[in-house]
Amino acid sequence: xxxLDPLKIGNKLKRQQQHQKTKKAKESTKRDExxxxxxxxxxxxxxxxxxxxxxxxxxxxxxxxxxxxxxxxAAEGRLGLSVDVLHAKRRKVxxxxxxxxxxxxxxxxxxxxxxxxxxxxxxxxEPGVNGDEDEQDELDSMLGSxxxxxxxxxxxxxxxxxxxxxxxxxxxxxxxxxxxxLNHTPDALIARFPSLFNLDPDISPKVLVTTALNSxxxxxxxxxxxxxPGSAYVRRTAHFRSYKYSVREICSYAANQxxxxxxxxxxxxxKPKGLDIVHLPNGPxxxxxxxxxxxxxxLPGHGNPTNHYPELILNGFRTPLGLLAAHLFKSxxxxxxxxxxxxxxxxxxxxxxxxxxxxxxVFRDKRGTEKSIQGTDGKLMKxxxxxxxxxxxxxxxxxxxxxxxxxxxxxxxxQEWKWEAGAEKIRL
Amino acid sequence: MASxxxxxxYINQKHCSFKLKLPGNxxxxxxxxxxxxxxxEHNVTGLCNRQSCPLANSRYATxxxxxxxxxxxxxxxxTERAHLPNRWWEKIRLSSNYTKALQQVDExxxxxxxxxxxxxxxxxxxxxxxxxxxxxxxKEDERLGERIVSRMAPKIRRREETRExxxxxxxxxxxxxxxxxxERLRSGAYGDRxxxxxxxVWKKVMRGLERSQEGVRDEELDEGVEEEYEYERxxxxxxxxxxxxxxxxxxxxxxEDGEGDMEEFDDWLGGESAEEADSDDEEGASGEEDEEGPxxxxxxxxxxxxxxxxxxxxxxxxxxxxxxxxxxxSKGPKVGIEYEYVPEPQQRVMEVx
Numbered sequence: 048x049x050x051l052d053p054l055k056i057g058n059k060l061k062r063q064q065q066h067q068k069t070k071k072a073k074e075s076t077k078r079d080e081x082x083x084x085x086x087x088x089x090x091x092x093x094x095x096x097x098x099x100x101x102x103x104x105x106x107x108x109x110x111x112x113x114x115x116x117x118x119x120x121a122a123e124g125r126l127g128l129s130v131d132v133l134h135a136k137r138r139k140v141x142x143x144x145x146x147x148x149x150x151x152x153x154x155x156x157x158x159x160x161x162x163x164x165x166x167x168x169x170x171x172x173e174p175g176v177n178g179d180e181d182e183q184d185e186l187d188s189m190l191g192s193x194x195x196x197x198x199x200x201x202x203x204x205x206x207x208x209x210x211x212x213x214x215x216x217x218x219x220x221x222x223x224x225x226x227x228x229l230n231h232t233p234d235a236l237i238a239r240f241p242s243l244f245n246l247d248p249d250i251s252p253k254v255l256v257t258t259a260l261n262s263x264x265x266x267x268x269x270x271x272x273x274x275x276p277g278s279a280y281v282r283r284t285a286h287f288r289s290y291k292y293s294v295r296e297i298c299s300y301a302a303n304q305x306x307x308x309x310x311x312x313x314x315x316x317x318k319p320k321g322l323d324i325v326h327l328p329n330g331p332x333x334x335x336x337x338x339x340x341x342x343x344x345x346l347p348g349h350g351n352p353t354n355h356y357p358e359l360i361l362n363g364f365r366t367p368l369g370l371l372a373a374h375l376f377k378s379x380x381x382x383x384x385x386x387x388x389x390x391x392x393x394x395x396x397x398x399x400x401x402x403x404x405x406x407x408x409v410f411r412d413k414r415g416t417e418k419s420i421q422g423t424d425g426k427l428m429k430x431x432x433x434x435x436x437x438x439x440x441x442x443x444x445x446x447x448x449x450x451x452x453x454x455x456x457x458x459x460x461x462q463e464w465k466w467e468a469g470a471e472k473i474r475l
Numbered sequence: 476m477a478s479x480x481x482x483x484x485y486i487n488q489k490h491c492s493f494k495l496k497l498p499g500n501x502x503x504x505x506x507x508x509x510x511x512x513x514x515x516e517h518n519v520t521g522l523c524n525r526q527s528c529p530l531a532n533s534r535y536a537t538x539x540x541x542x543x544x545x546x547x548x549x550x551x552x553x554t555e556r557a558h559l560p561n562r563w564w565e566k567i568r569l570s571s572n573y574t575k576a577l578q579q580v581d582e583x584x585x586x587x588x589x590x591x592x593x594x595x596x597x598x599x600x601x602x603x604x605x606x607x608x609x610x611x612x613x614k615e616d617e618r619l620g621e622r623i624v625s626r627m628a629p630k631i632r633r634r635e636e637t638r639e640x641x642x643x644x645x646x647x648x649x650x651x652x653x654x655x656x657x658e659r660l661r662s663g664a665y666g667d668r669x670x671x672x673x674x675x676v677w678k679k680v681m682r683g684l685e686r687s688q689e690g691v692r693d694e695e696l697d698e699g700v701e702e703e704y705e706y707e708r709x710x711x712x713x714x715x716x717x718x719x720x721x722x723x724x725x726x727x728x729x730x731e732d733g734e735g736d737m738e739e740f741d742d743w744l745g746g747e748s749a750e751e752a753d754s755d756d757e758e759g760a761s762g763e764e765d766e767e768g769p770x771x772x773x774x775x776x777x778x779x780x781x782x783x784x785x786x787x788x789x790x791x792x793x794x795x796x797x798x799x800x801x802x803x804x805s806k807g808p809k810v811g812i813e814y815e816y817v818p819e820p821q822q823r824v825m826e827v828x
Contacts (some may be wrong), residue, residue, distance in 0.1 A: 106645065226655050260621070293619040338639060360655050387670040391656065397646035400639050404648055409658055410676045420657050421650075428654070430683030431661050433675060445483040445638055457620040468631050 050163045055439040067315040085130075099425070103341045107398060126368040126452065126464040211362055225423050227373055236367050242330055243374050248382045252307040254278035260291055270342070270443050271310060274392075274405070276356050278310075278380050294325070295456050302328040306378055313337075322447060324375060325456055331463060332456050343442045350407050350439040355380045355388020357405065363396035368464055372401070374448055390441065401447040476533060476554060483531035487523075491530075494523050517550060517564065519594045526590050527621050533557040536567075536584055538605040545606050546571065547599060549580060573603050 053177050056062040102111075114128045175293040239246040256274040260283050272278045284291045292300075294311065301309050306327055313321035343349045359380050364373035376394050388449035393404045412433055413419060419432045452463040486494070491513075499510035511523040519537045520527045529535050535552040549567040556562050566571040567583060576599055627635075660680055665671060672680070679752045 108645070202759060220584055226651075260619070270825075291615075291619060295620060338636070359651060362651055362655070386665055389671045391651050391652065393648065394647045395646055395651060398638065398642040400642045402643060402646060402648055404652070406649075408652075408671075409661060410657070410672045410680075412676065412679070420654055422654065428657060428661070428688050431657050432683070433679055434657055434660070436656045438649055438652060446643075448635070448639075458622060459620060468628075 088267060098337055110223070126371065129366055131365050199306050225362065227361050227370070232370045232374070233367060236370065240371065240374075242376060243326055243371065246374075246378055246382065250307070251381045252379055253305060254308045254310055254379060255297070255301045255306045256280040256310045257297065258282070258283055258312045259314055262312070263317055264312055264314050264319055267319050267340070267443075268312050272313065273352060273354075274442060275310070275379055278435065290415075294323075298325050298327060298329075298456050310379075319445070320451075324379070326375065326378070329455055331371075332453040332460075333372065333449065334451040334453070336450050337448045338448070340445040342445060343440070346444065348439065350403065350441045352390065352407075352441040353388055355385040356383065356389055357388065357390040357392040358384040358386065358392055360393040360395070362393065368452070369396060370451070371452070374394075394447075399448060401449070403443075403445050403447060404440065405442040405444070406440055408438045408439075411437055430475050478557075479531050479533055483525055483528060486528060486531055487525075493518075493530075517552075519591070520596055527594075533593075534587070536587065538580075538595050538602060540602050540606065545609070546604055547576060547606075549595065551583065573600075576603075599671070604625060641692070803816050 051373050054062070055064060084098075088098070111129075113132055113150070122240050177418065203298060232244060254272075254277060256271045256275070256278050257280065258268055260265050263282075265282065271281045292359045294309075298309050308327060309325040311323040311325070312319055313323065319337045319340045322337055324333045324335070326332070343351070357380065359366075361373045361376060364370055373396075380392065391406050391408055393402070393406065395404070397404045413435045417435055420428045420435065422428050448466075450457075450466045452465075454461045491498040493513050495512040495514050497510050497512060500506075502508045509522055513523040513527065515529055516527040516539065517535070517537045518527055519529075519659070523533065527550070533554040536552045536757070538547055538548050539550055547569045549569055551565045551567065552563045555564070555745060567579070569579050577596060580592065580595050584595060606683075659665060660669065660672065661684065662682075669677065689777045703737060
C-alpha cells in the first residue's frame with residue numbers, strides 16, 4: 048500500500064518511485080485543467096478577461112507605498128519624498144476606495160533634505176498646467192516611474208482591505224514602466240532648478256567628457272563622446288609633477304567655453320564605476336554608479352552607431368527626484384532628434400535602476416509567428432496590430448543608479464539628496 | 476647617573492623592548508647602513524645608541540609633535556626627576572616660527588652636551604619640513620575636492636546586484652521601447668510623412684488610424700446612445716490610466732472630482748479645447764471623440780493628443796477634413812470592431828524633427 052502515506056515509505060527506491068508517480072499525476076491534472084480552461088476561454092474571451100482581471104499577480108511595483116503628499120512639502124520641491132508626482136489624481140481615487148491612510152511617512156527622509164523656502168501656493172502635485180508645456184516641444188517619453196529610493200517597499204502598516212480590482216486603473220504595474228510625461232513636473236521643482244527644467248529648445252548641449260585623475264578609461268570615454276552628440280573628451284593631467292586641474296576648475300573653464308555639461312567617468316580597476324554629471328554653470332551635480340557596462344562589440348548582433356541625433360525614451364521617472372534626473376538626461380541630448388537616423392536612446396528606470404540602452408529601430412510588418420504589440424496593461428494597441436518595431440542594439444549598455452545630488456559642484460557644496468542603504472527598508 | 480650605566484648594560488646586552496634589529500643596507504650602494512633602531516617615542520635620533528637611548532640617559536631632550544594640532548614641543552628629562560618617572564618629561568611648546576624655535580631650543584638646552592642640542596635641532600628641522608609638506612598636501616586635496624569613497628559593504632553590494640538583475644527582468648526594456656516607438660508613430664509625433672518609416676508600413680498605420688477615426692466620426696450622430704453605452708459598460712470595465720477620473724465624472728461620483736478632472740483635462744490639453752476656436756475640426760473632432768465606441772474612452776487621449784499635435788505643429792487640414800467628408804451615416808455603435816485598446820496614461824508632447 049504505497050499510496051497510504053507516500054512520504055513515510057521506508058524504502059528509498061519505492062518512496063522515490065511513488066513520489067514521481069504522484070507528481071506526474073498532479074501535473075497531468077493541472078495540465079488538463081489548464082487546457083480545458085483555455086478551450087473554454089477561446090470560445091468565450093470574456094471569461095479569460097475576467098480571470099486575468101481577478102488574478103493580477105502582485106509585483107514589487109504594485110506594492111509600492113508612497114509618502115504622504117503634503118501640499119507644502121511638494122510645494123517646496125523636496126527631493127527626498129517618494130511621491131508620485133504624475134499620478135496624484137489616481138491615488139486620490141484609490142484613497143477614496145481604500146479609506147485607509149495609504150502612505151507612510153518615513154521620518155528619516157523628512158529630516159534629510161533641507162528645506163528651501165518656496166513661497167509655493169502651488170499644489171505641486173497637481174499634474175495640471177505647466178507653463179513649460181508649450182516650451183517643451185521635445186520628445187517627452189517619460190512616464191511615471193520612481194527614481195527615488197524605494198522606501199516603504201515591503202512595509203505597510205495597515206493591511207489594505209481585500210477588494211476587487213479598483214476603478215483606479217491598475218496603474219501600479221503599468222505606471223511603473225510607463226513613459227514619463229515630462230510636462231507634469233511640479234512648479235516648485237522647476238523653480239528650484241530653472242536651468243535644468245526650462246531648456247531652450249534651440250540650444251544644443253555641449254558636453255565635456257573627462258575621467259577621474261589617473262584613470263585609464265580613455266576608450267570608454269571616447270565611447271561616451273559617440274554617445275552624446277556635441278561632446279568632446281579631454282584627458283586629465285597625466286604627468287606626475289604637473290598641475291592637476293580640479294573638477295571645479297574644469298567646470299569653470301567649460302562654462303566659459305559655453306559647455307552645458309561636464310561628464311566625469313570614474314574608474315575602478317579598469318572598469319567604469321561611476322558617472323558624475325555636472326550641469327553647468329554651477330548647477331546641481333549628479334553622481335551615478337555604473338554597473339554592467341557592456342561595450343557594443345560584445346553584444347550579439349550589435350550595430351554601429353551613426354552620428355545622427357538620437358531620439359530619447361525616458362521610462363519610469365515618477366517622483367520629483369526622478370523627474371529631476373529625467374530632465375538631466377533630456378538636457379544631455381540635442382532637443383531635436385534626427386529621426387531619419389532611426390536611433391533611440393532609452394533610459395528606463397525600474398526600481399531605481401536606470402537601464403541605459405541604445406538601439407537602431409525599424410518599423411516593419413509583423414511576421415506570422417509574432418504577436419502584436421501590447422499596451423501597458425496588456426491590451427493590444429489599436430491601429431498598429433500589423434506593425435512591429437525591430438531593434439538592433441548599438442553601442443554601450445549600462446545600468447546607472449543615482450547616489451547623490453549635490454547642490455553645487457562636488458561634495459562641499461552640500462547635498463540635495465543622498466542615497467542611504469539603510470533607508471531602503473523601514474524598520475518598525 | 477650611575478644607574479644609567481647599569482641600565483644601558485642590560486638594555487644593550489640582554490633585552491630592550493624598544494630595540495628593533497633590521498638587516499642593514501650594503502654600504503656600497505646605500506647611504507645608511509644602520510641596522511639597530513629604537514622604537515621609543517622619545518628617542519631623538521631613532522637609533523639604538525648609548526647616547527640616544529632615552530632610558531639609559533637620565534638627562535635627555537627630544538622634539539615631538541602633537542598629532543592633532545601639529546605644534547612642536549621640546550621634551551626635557553633631567554637627573555633631578557629621575558626618581559619620579561611620571562614627571563620625567565618636561566613639555567615646552569615651541570614657537571611655530573622655525574628660527575624662533577631654534578633659538579628657544581638653544582636657550583633651553585644651553586650648557587647641555589652638544590650631541591643632544593644638535594640632534595634636537597636636526598629633529599626640529601625635520602619635523603617642520605614634515606609639517607609643511609603635510610599642509611601642502613592637505614591644501615591640494617582640498618582644492619581637488621576628491622574624497623575617498625569607501626567600499627560598499629559586501630552584503631549591500633550583493634543585494635544590489637540581485638536587485639538589479641530582478642529589476643532588469645521585470646523591466647522588459649525592449650518591449651517598452653518597441654511600445655513607445657510604435658505609440659509615437661501611431662500618434663503622429665513623427666509628422667505627416669515620417670522619415671523613419673517605409674511607405675507600406677506607414678500606409679498601414681495610416682489606414683489603421685483612419686479606421687479608428689472613421690469609427691469615431693460615425694458615432695457623432697449617436698452621441699446620447701454612446702454615452703449611455705459607455706455608462707453601462709463602466710463598472711465592469713477595468714481601466715489602466717489616469718483618465719479614469721474622467722470616467723468617474725460621468726459616473727457622477729463627486730462634483731469636486733469631476734470639476735478637478737475637467738480642469739485637469741483642460742489643462743492637460745493646454746486649454747486648447749477652449750482656446751482654439753479657429754479650427755472647427757478640433758472641436759468637432761474632440762466632441763466626436765468624446766463619445767466613442769464601447770471600448771473607447773481611451774481613444775480620447777490619443778485623439779486629443781493628435782489634436783494638440785496638430786495645433787502645435789502643423790495644420791493638417793487635409794487629414795481631419797478628408798475623413799469628415801467621407802463620413803458615412805452609419806447607425807449604432809460600431810460594436811463589431813472592438814479594439815480593446817488602452818493607450819498610455821499620460822500624454823506626451825512629441826518633438827518632431
